[in-house]
Amino acid sequence: MRLEAVGKRYGRGRWVLRDVHVEAPPGEVVAFTGGNGSGKSTLLRIAVGLSRPTRGTVAARPPVVGYVPDRFSPNERMSAAAYLTHMGRIRGLTTSGAAARAGLLLDRLALVGGRHAPLRSLSKGNAQKVALAQALLVEPGLLVLDEPWSGLDADAHGVLAEIMTEVAASGGTVVFTDHRESVTRAGATRTYTVSAGCVSLLGPDSGWAPGTDIVLTAPGRGRAPRDLVWEELDGVRTVDRDAAAVRLRVARESADALLLTALRHGWSVERVAGMPNAAAIGDPR
Numbered sequence: 632m633r634l635e636a637v638g639k640r641y642g643r644g645r646w647v648l649r650d651v652h653v654e655a656p657p658g659e660v661v662a663f664t665g666g667n668g669s670g671k672s673t674l675l676r677i678a679v680g681l682s683r684p685t686r687g688t689v690a691a692r693p694p695v696v697g698y699v700p701d702r703f704s705p706n707e708r709m710s711a712a713a714y715l716t717h718m719g720r721i722r723g724l725t726t727s728g729a730a731a732r733a734g735l736l737l738d739r740l741a742l743v744g745g746r747h748a749p750l751r752s753l754s755k756g757n758a759q760k761v762a763l764a765q766a767l768l769v770e771p772g773l774l775v776l777d778e779p780w781s782g783l784d785a786d787a788h789g790v791l792a793e794i795m796t797e798v799a800a801s802g803g804t805v806v807f808t809d810h811r812e813s814v815t816r817a818g819a820t821r822t823y824t825v826s827a828g829c830v831s832l833l834g835p836d837s838g839w840a841p842g843t844d845i846v847l848t849a850p851g852r853g854r855a856p857r858d859l860v861w862e863e864l865d866g867v868r869t870v871d872r873d874a875a876a877v878r879l880r881v882a883r884e885s886a887d888a889l890l891l892t893a894l895r896h897g898w899s900v901e902r903v904a905g906m907p908n909a910a911a912i913g914d915p916r
């Protein structure tokens with residue numbers, strides 16, 4: 632799938648996307664990272680065909696597309712099982728085939744709270760699991776996931792990562808967004824950044840923006856700092872832990888906020904060092 636010179640504005644508003652070129656080949660997991668309002672969801676809606684680009688084209692979109700939107704909160708009395716069976720039939724499955732596939736997917740994702748409970752009674756994470764199952768009812772050639780990790784528990788994180796790998800390994804394309812660079816770097820074979828409607832490829836050739844290395848230790852005096860899921864904090868690119876310290880590499884613009892968070896959680900700052908642009912020092916990250 633390719634986006635060629637895509638531009639988007641809503642009505643006569645500002646350009647939300649400008650001259651976007653994206654390659655999302657079969658077998659790859661492609662990530663888009665960027666801040667709130669940068670245009671990631673708009674870009675995904677154009678990729679799946681739910682929104683028309685104002686300029687440019689989408690080429691080579693596979694016929695079967697699975698899409699998980701950023702919000703799935705159906706105000707429905709219908710149960711997850713009934714909803715998925717219904718969606719499966721819309722996608723060409725038989726009733727029994729759709730019900731069986733829905734059951735398999737909900738088992739794998741470990742839906743808690745009852746597959747026969749009304750959709751509107753599900754928690755955010757369980758509703759997200761139903762949205763994921765819906766996108767996988769028929770094996771997609773293109774699987775598009777908007778902030779798919781949000782709300783999922785640790786087990787479901789692992790299952791989702793497996794599913795993404797399986798879709799890519801069987802020749803499909805996976806596209807996802809996440810605002811955390813550490814997540815996109817861990818999960819994607821190529822990553823684009825989205826900033827003010829401009830999209831650029833990150834990688835060995837382009838390098839990451841300048842970053843900061845931070846080393847945090849326990850402050851001594853018998854006080855233990857509270858641990859954090861460092862990988863989930865904004866701007867965190869890598870995390871190394873050992874018994875004595877946590878070593879973080881973070882985007883420079885996020886370093887102040889991260890240091891403040893660490894201090895508030897009882898950590899002591901041992902070292903902070905600026906890092907040049909990765910491309911400039913030949914770092915293949």
Ligand SMILES: Nc1ncnc2c1ncn2[C@@H]1O[C@H](COP(=O)(O)OP(=O)(O)OP(=O)(O)O)[C@@H](O)[C@H]1O
Pocket residue numbers: 641647665666667668669670671672673674701810
């Ligand atoms: N249907 C719409 N009509 C008008 N403006 C819209 C519409 N959808 C999105 N926008 C605007 O387009 C811009 C990009 O929004 P978009 O949702 O694509 O960003 P995002 O990167 O996904 O943000 P977030 O990370 O907060 O979900 C925002 O300024 C938003 O207000």
